[in-house]
Amino acid sequence: MTSTPATPTATTAAAETVSAAFPAAESADGTGLHGPVTDWFDEHARDLPWRRPEAGAWGVMVSEFMLQQTPVSRVLPVYEQWLARWPRPADLAAEAPGEAVRAWGRLGYPRRALRLHAAASAIQERHGGDVPREHAQLLALPGVGEYTAAAVASFAYGQRHAVLDTNVRRVFARAVAGRQYPPNATTAAERKLARALLPADEDLAARWAAATMELGALVCTARGPECVRCPIAAQCAWRLAGSPAHEGPARRTQTYAGTDRQVRGKLLAVLREAVTPVPQTVLDAVWHEPVQRARALDGLVADGLVEPLAGGRYRLPLT
DNA sequence: AATCCGTGGGG
DNA sequence: TCCCCAAGGAT
Structure with a gap:
């Protein structure tokens, strides 16, 4: 399974793809990018809790769920609380799903909390409580897609993905x-x-994955990239081309005000704070428009984020 | 393939 | 202020 620099097929395919996209590449790694990027990472990587050895695969998995569309700064405190309360998948699986939703706080996209709870249960049932090592088994878990499966396999287990x-x-x-x-x-x-650029060596590949992510997060940012701090600025095709502006249609701007998502957020915020079941009348106060309000609440129930009780009361799900 | 799904900070 | 966007996944 592990490739070596001498593996002809992988190396040849990589070289062809890279040379097609980047004709000037002539150095040992095919691009000349590996060394500068991993060296930069060694010096500038942030000391994040899920990167410490004691985080373990479960810590890595929790962080990956939380970091799906949510910035590091907001994840940090919730991550610490979560791992202190549920240090193993079994601990979370033993809880009511609603407790996961409550502990999720304001990270956003609370369905992720539900999926993380479901993933913990699946890990308990299918894998004896240990986060699986194989990409395919990770991918089969709720809330784990192509990215997260590769991230856990790479960051937690040092695999080449x-x-x-x-x-x-x-x-x-x-x-x-x-x-x-x-x-x-x-x-x-x-x-x-991405496959072509992946270093053949397993350990180097894992570091490369983390390093390229970190470079994008800290230096090669979406808005104001700090090329003066970039270890590969001299080889950057975009920069060499004069940093041309993005062509084509503008990215679809996601509106939020007035959407069902906003209403769902307001409803769930009330339910997160509530210790006892919440009467319909209290929920009615969070949004003026009754049709949209009802649709949002129905959606939350359908998603399993809210549990309806008799007498028009609601709470976070116990099962 | 296009949409839906939260929330808050920075420019 | 407004706008962009931040370690995606499911349908």
Whole structure:
């Protein structure tokens, strides 16, 4: 399973793809990117709790769920509380799902809390309480998609996987494709490129994955990239092309005010704070428009985030 | 493939 | 102020 630098097929495929996208690449790793990026990472990586050895695979998995669309700064305190309360998957699986939703706090997208609880239960039932090591088994868990499966396998278990998140996609778009931003949806070409750029050595591949993510998060940011601090600025295709502005249609701006999501958020905020079941009349006060309010509440119930009780009362789910 | 799903901080 | 967007996943 482990590739070596001498493996002909992998190396050849990588070289072809890379040379097609980046003709000037001639150094040992095919691109000249590995050394500068991993060296930069060694010096500048943040000391995040889920990167410490004691975090374990469960800590890595919890962090990955929380970091799906939520910034590090907001995840940090909730992560610490979560791991202190539920240090193993079995601990979370033994709780009511509503407690996971409550502990999720204001991280947003609370369905992630429900899925993390469901993942903990699945880990308990299918894997004896240990976070599985295999990508396919990780991918089968609730709330674990292509990215999270690769991230856990790579960061927790040191395996060789292409970890393609929004940061890595942006770094590759700029450094290799010469564009300011990656495509809206992840393309086959991006996956192919990510695989081609992945170092053959397993340990180096895992460090490369973390390093490219960190570079995108700290230096090669979406808005104001700090190219003066970038270890690969001299090789960056986008920069060499004169940093051309993004072509094509503007990214779809996600509206929030007045949407069902906002109403769901207001309803759930009330239920999170409540110790006892909440009467319908209290929920009615959070939004003026009755049709949308009812639709939002129905949606929360359908998602399993809210449990309806007799007498028009509601609470976070016990089962 | 396009939409839906929260929340808050920074420019 | 308003707008962008932040370690995605499911349908």
